Amino acid sequence: xxxxxxxxxxxxxxxxxxxxxxxxxxxxxxxxxxxxxxxxxxxxxxxxxxxxxxxxxxxxxxxxxxxxxxxxxxxxxxxxxxxxxxxxxxxxxxxxxxxxxxxxxxxxxxxxxxxxxxxxxxxxxxxxxxxxxxxxxxxxxxxxxxxxxxxxxxxxxxxxxxxxxxxxxxxxxxxxxxxxxxxxxxxxxxxxxxxxxxxxxxxxxxxxxxxxxxxxxxxxx
Amino acid sequence: xxxxxxxxxxxxxxxxxxxxxxxxxxxxxxxxxxxxxxxxxxxxxxxxxxxxxxxxxxxxxxxxxxxxxxxxxxxxxxxxxxxxxxxxxxxxxxxxxxxxxxxxxxxxxxxxxxxxxxxxxxxxxxxxxxxxxxxxxxxxxxxxxxxxxxxxxxxxxxxxxxxxxxxxxxxxxxxxxxxxxxxxxxxxxxxxxxxxxxxxxxxxxxxxxxxxxxxxxxxxx
Numbered sequence: 001x002x003x004x005x006x007x008x009x010x011x012x013x014x015x016x017x018x019x020x021x022x023x024x025x026x027x028x029x030x031x032x033x034x035x036x037x038x039x040x041x042x043x044x045x046x047x048x049x050x051x052x053x054x055x056x057x058x059x060x061x062x063x064x065x066x067x068x069x070x071x072x073x074x075x076x077x078x079x080x081x082x083x084x085x086x087x088x089x090x091x092x093x094x095x096x097x098x099x100x101x102x103x104x105x106x107x108x109x110x111x112x113x114x115x116x117x118x119x120x121x122x123x124x125x126x127x128x129x130x131x132x133x134x135x136x137x138x139x140x141x142x143x144x145x146x147x148x149x150x151x152x153x154x155x156x157x158x159x160x161x162x163x164x165x166x167x168x169x170x171x172x173x174x175x176x177x178x179x180x181x182x183x184x185x186x187x188x189x190x191x192x193x194x195x196x197x198x199x200x201x202x203x204x205x206x207x208x209x210x211x212x213x214x215x216x217x218x219x220x221x
Numbered sequence: 222x223x224x225x226x227x228x229x230x231x232x233x234x235x236x237x238x239x240x241x242x243x244x245x246x247x248x249x250x251x252x253x254x255x256x257x258x259x260x261x262x263x264x265x266x267x268x269x270x271x272x273x274x275x276x277x278x279x280x281x282x283x284x285x286x287x288x289x290x291x292x293x294x295x296x297x298x299x300x301x302x303x304x305x306x307x308x309x310x311x312x313x314x315x316x317x318x319x320x321x322x323x324x325x326x327x328x329x330x331x332x333x334x335x336x337x338x339x340x341x342x343x344x345x346x347x348x349x350x351x352x353x354x355x356x357x358x359x360x361x362x363x364x365x366x367x368x369x370x371x372x373x374x375x376x377x378x379x380x381x382x383x384x385x386x387x388x389x390x391x392x393x394x395x396x397x398x399x400x401x402x403x404x405x406x407x408x409x410x411x412x413x414x415x416x417x418x419x420x421x422x423x424x425x426x427x428x429x430x431x432x433x434x435x436x437x438x439x440x441x442x
Contacts, residue, residue, distance in 0.1 A: 013412075106403060108410075141435070152435045155415075180325060180370030189410075189417045196375075196410045199403030199434075204436050211432040212418075213361070213372045215425050 002054050002066045002076060005036045008066045009067035009092070011142025012134070012173065014040050015048030021062035024050050026057025033057070035082035043145070053057070053135065062220060067093040067134070069146040070109070071100040073116055077123040085128025091166055091210045092120040092187075093134040106199040108192050117156065117187035131157035131166040132187035137176070138207040142203060148175025149199040151209025155180055179212055179219055223247045223275050223287045223297060226257045229314070230288035232363025233355070233394065238268030239366070240393035245271050247278025254278070264366070275280035276304035276347070284390060288314040288342065288355070291330070292321040294337055298344040307348025308381025310429055312387055312439040313341040313408075314355040316415040327420040329413050338377065338408035353408035354385040358413045359428040366373050372430025376401055388441060400433055 117132030175192035266432035315337035388399035
């Protein structure tokens with residue numbers, strides 16, 4: 001987990017740890033990673049957590065989840081790239097909200113590559129498999145461990161097998177069904193759903209998620 | 222209904238007629254409108270349908286639903302504008318898919334105003350109230366009268382009362398809950414959901430819709 005000190009990444013970390021997944025938590029400062037591990041261990045006493053700098057966390061796991069604010073995504077990937085190896089799965093949860101440049105959280109920035117996920121793919125070393133996910137899952141829901149999430153996780157990526165692997169992991173969050181939404185370029189749409197849900201939540205004082213209706217059961221054969 | 226000869230508009234027309242709403246069907250050629258009325262009356266014998274040219278249909282109703290292909294939206298609005306009057310509600314269902322210029326149906330065109338709905342607002346006379354809706358509802362689901370839609374209709378518009386009025390109408394489609402997604406500018410996101418669902422449907426051979434989870438019940442006080 002790169003970016004687990006924020007509520008969103010923290011929620012993912014503790015939910016996956018609850019399901020038995022060992023979690024390597026990275027931060028720019030190792031001290032901050034240790035603080036996050038202490039908080040995570042308090043929430044999930046049986047969880048297996050370890051603290052690292054970002055590069056150390058990336059080296060410690062076969063799957064890397066990137067959940068940093070968009071304003072830090074590029075810098076983080078620049079620093080992370082030497083630690084990533086071909087074959088690793090990089091799950092990018094970045095959202096280019098206009099809030100990154102002091103704009104509204106209901107508006108998006110245009111990213112030259114098309115989406116934050118495509119920027120991640122461009123910046124990651126060749127052979128790192130990038131899947132975009134988790135943009136419609138709220139931090140508040142993730143950190144509310146009492147309730148199943150009751151929503152879908154929308155996945156975009158260029159290889160079906162990469163998405164299947166991401167799905168196997170992310171369905172461990174609890175109450176989540178992962179849906180294959182197509183190629184990585186579709187991430188420009190799924191990323192924008194964060195802004196849409198922020199707009200909805202402002203109106204309804206809610207922590208809305210998304211379910212797709214009319215899909216076959218199960219969604220992964 | 223402007224654009225009821227296509228499956229999408231036709232499905233909306235017959236579902237609303239089934240709920241007792243009188244439907245004025247407009248087409249560029251009145252002959253085509255008459256053919257559509259005949260088809261609609263065959264589907265809903267108790268329905269009240271009338272055939273018009275586009276301007277005639279717009280003059281016949283207080284609410285105008287625009288469901289024409291995006292490549293025709295601008296021309297249709299240019300011709301329709303003299304027939305629209307302040308206070309009318311214009312529900313725009315246009316989607317700027319790249320398919321309009323022979324591109325992929327999973328990709329969007331950039332619209333200078335931000336979205337097709339904002340183009341509609343720019344082109345409609347002052348005082349016409351524009352609400353964007355229906356982009357996540359498939360033609361196949363609409364024309365399948367045996368099944369309730371089991372999905373949400375996402376509404377964008379600048380006035381809560383306009384959205385409430387659109388919701389009262391569109392909840393008559395059957396199985397639809399209408400959700401206030403914010404200002405009209407959010408339509409650039411809801412319009413892009415058509416492309417996302419086309420991508421999902423290509424993978425799952427489905428006619429997927431969207432439900433938002435975690436909202437209060439009821440969503441309209």
